[in-house]
Amino acid sequence: MFDSPDEVIDQLEAQGYICNKNIATVVFLAEKLEKPVLVEGPAGVGKTELAKVVSAATGRPMIRLQCYEGLDEAKALYEWEYSKQLLYTQILKEKFAETMAGATTVKDAADRVGQEDSVFFSERFIVPRPLLRAIRADEPTLLLIDEVDKSDPEFEAFLLEILSDFQVTVPEVGTLEAVHKPLVFLTSNDAREMSDALKRRCLHLYIDFPNEELELRILNKKVEGVEQRLAEELVGVMQRLRKLDLKKTPSISETLDWARALLALNASELDEDLVRDTLNVILKYEGDIKKTQAELGRLITRKVEEGEETQAGSDAKQPEKTKPAKKGVLH
C-alpha cells in the first residue's frame, strides 16, 4: 500500500523504474480508489514495464492477458471443460443408474437427472482464464491486460463487468465476485480508440516520451558503465531524432539498446560514422534510416554548439504535443 504519490516514486525507483509525478499520482489513485488504469502512449515508453514494477513493488503477483485479434470469452474469461464433464459422466454412469433405479416414468427419471445439474455446471468444471483467475485468486493480484487496442471491439464488452464491479457472471453458475479486488492495468498503443464505456471506468494515464533529464536518469539507472558524457550526447541525439517525422519514432527501449550497443563497441563519444553504423539499432524502417542519414550532421553537430539551450527547450515542448497525433497519421 502506498501512502502518497512521493512514496510511489521511491518504491518504483527501488524496482528500477523512474517515473514522474503524473505517473505516480495515477498509480497511487488506482490503488486507493480501486480503479483500473488505462495506460496509453507510443510503443516502448514503458507501459507494460510500469505494470510489472508496480506488481513487484506491491508484492501482488501479476496475471497477464495478452490481447490479439480474435481473442474471445473462452480464452480470456472462462471455459467449460467439456472433456472433463464427459469423463465424469462416464465414470459416474453406475451412480446414475442407482439414482434412476426407482424411476417409473421418463419424466421422473428426467427430473432426477435434472436435480444433479448443478454438479456438472459448477466451478469444478470451469477452466478459469486470466480474467477469472485474477478475480478468484486467494491473494490480491495485479491484472495486466496488455495491448487492449489489438482486441476486437466486442471484447471490450466482456471487460466492462470486470472493470467496474470486479465480478464475472457465468450464466449456469451465477455471479462470481472478486475475493480480492485486483489492481488492473490496461495498456493501449492507440491503434484503435477504446469505447467511452470502457474509458469511463478507468483512470487514464498518458505516458509520453520522457524529457531529456528523465531519459538521462533512466539511462543511468538501466545501463551500467556508460560514461556520463556519452550518455548525455546519446540522449541529446535521441531527443532530436524524435522531432523528425519518422515512421517509427525511437523510444526509451531503443535508447537503452543503443547505449548497450555502444558500450559493447567500447565507444566513448559519438561521431558521425559511429552513429551511421549503429543507426539500425534505433531505427526499424529503411525509410527512416535514409531520412535520418540525411540529417545526421545536424543531429550531432547541434550538440557541440549547444549555446542555444533555451531554444532547444522551447523546441522540445512543441513536438511533445503533436506527437500522438503524428503517430496516428502514420498508421
Next chain:
Amino acid sequence: MQQKIVDFTNLLRKSGIRVSVAESIDAFTALDELSLADRGIFKDALRTTMVKRSEDIATFDQMFDLYWSAFYDGLRNSFDQAAGDMEGEFDLDQMMQALQEGMQNMGGDQELDLSELAKALLTQDLDKLEQLIRDAAENAGVERIENMLQLGFFTRRTMEQMDAEGAGDQLRSLAQQLREAGMGDAEADALLELIDKFLEALRKSVRNYTERQLQQQNFDYMEKFRRESLLEKSFYNLTEDEIKKMREVVVRLAQRIKNVLSIRKRRLKKGKLDLHTMLRRNMAHGGVPFDLIFKQRRKDRPKLVILCDVSSSVANVSRFMLQFVYSLQECFTKIRAFVFVSELGEVTPVFKDKDINDAIEKALDGGDVINVYTRSNFGFAFHHFWQNFLSSIDNKTTVLILGDARNNYNDPRAWCLREIQNKAKDVVWLNPESPSAWGFGDSVMDKYLPYTDVAEECRNLKQLSRVVDRLVL
C-alpha cells in the same frame, strides 16, 4: 471548492471534452485521497479521472490554467499589491491587530453589522472573496458576455450584485466608529486609505474575472467552430495547417469505418454448419458434437480503380480521397490509382513502399508520369483509359472518379465512360461542385451523368466519409 470543480467540469464539457457524471464523482473521490497542497498532483488527479483521450490533454491543460491558476493568482497579486503599497508607511499586521482590538472594544456596546464582503475584505480572506466574486458574477449573468464592449457593463453589474459600494460604506463607517472609539487619527486615516486600496483591488479583480469569462467564452466558441468546420469546411479553401489537421481527421474516420466493418463482418460470420471441420474438432469428445463449427461467409471485398483529377481545382478532394482509400487498404482486394489532367497515368507503384503522405503529394504532382500543367480534358483522359486499361476492370471493380468535369469545351467522349460502366460493378463520381452547377459553363457533368451509378457532391469531409462508408460496406 466543490462548486468550483463542478464549474470546471462544465467548462471542460463546453470545450468539447466528454466528462460523464461518474467521472466527475471519481474526481471528487480522488481529491479526497490526496493532499491538495500540491498543484501538480491536483491537476494530475483531475486529468486522470476526467480526461480519457490523449488528444484532449492539451485542451485540458489550457483550460486548467485558464480556470484554476490565473484568476486566483491575479486576485492575490492585486491584494498583495494593495497591501504592499501601504507597507512603507505601516505595518499591516500591527494595523490588523489594532483593528481587532478596536472592534472588540466596540463589540460591547453595539452590534457590528458588516456584510460578508466587508468582512472578507477586511481579513483579506481570498478564498471567500473568490467565492463571492464568482457568485455575484453568476447573478449578474457574466457568462453571457460576448464581446469586449460589454466588459465595463458586466464588471459594474457584478460589483452591484455583491454590493461593493455598501461594503465600502460599512467599512468607512467602521473606521469612523473606531476613530470615535479612540483610535489614533493617523491610524484611522491609514485604515481608510487601506480600505480604498482594497476596494480598488476588488474592482480590478472583478474586471479581471469578467475578462477571463470573455476569454473562456471565446475559447468555447473558437474550439467548437474549429471542430465543426474541419468536417464541413470546403476543400477549396484550406490552409497548409488545416490540411495537416484534416489528415488526422481522415485517419480517425478511416479507423472508425474499420471498426464498424469488423463488427458487421462478425455478424455475418455464422452461416451453415461446417460438418467436416466440426467432426474433426470434436474427435476429442468422442465424436459428440460439443463445439459447433459454422462455415464462414465471406463478403467480397471490392476492387477499386480510382481516377483522380489532379488539376489544382480538385487537388484537395483527390488528396483526402486517396488518403482515405489507402488508410482503408485492407478493405479492398486491390487498388489501382490513376491521375489525370489531360494525359492519364498510373500512380499505383508510387504507393508501394512510400510513406503514404509523401506518396499522395507525389501522385498529386503527376507522379512523374503525366504533365499536370495542362488544361483539364476529361474526354481525352477517359479515352486513354479505355484504350490502355480497360482490361483492369471486371465485374467486381468499383470505378471511382474524382473531378469537377470542367472540360474546357473539349469533346467529352462520354461513350468511353459508358464502356467502362458496362464492364465495372459500379461507377462512382465525386464532384466537388454542387449539383446545381453541373452542366453549366464548360461543365460536362450532365453528359457523363447517365453513365454513372452514383454521382455525388463531395465538397467536405463529411460528404467524403459518407461516400467511403458506402463504398466499403
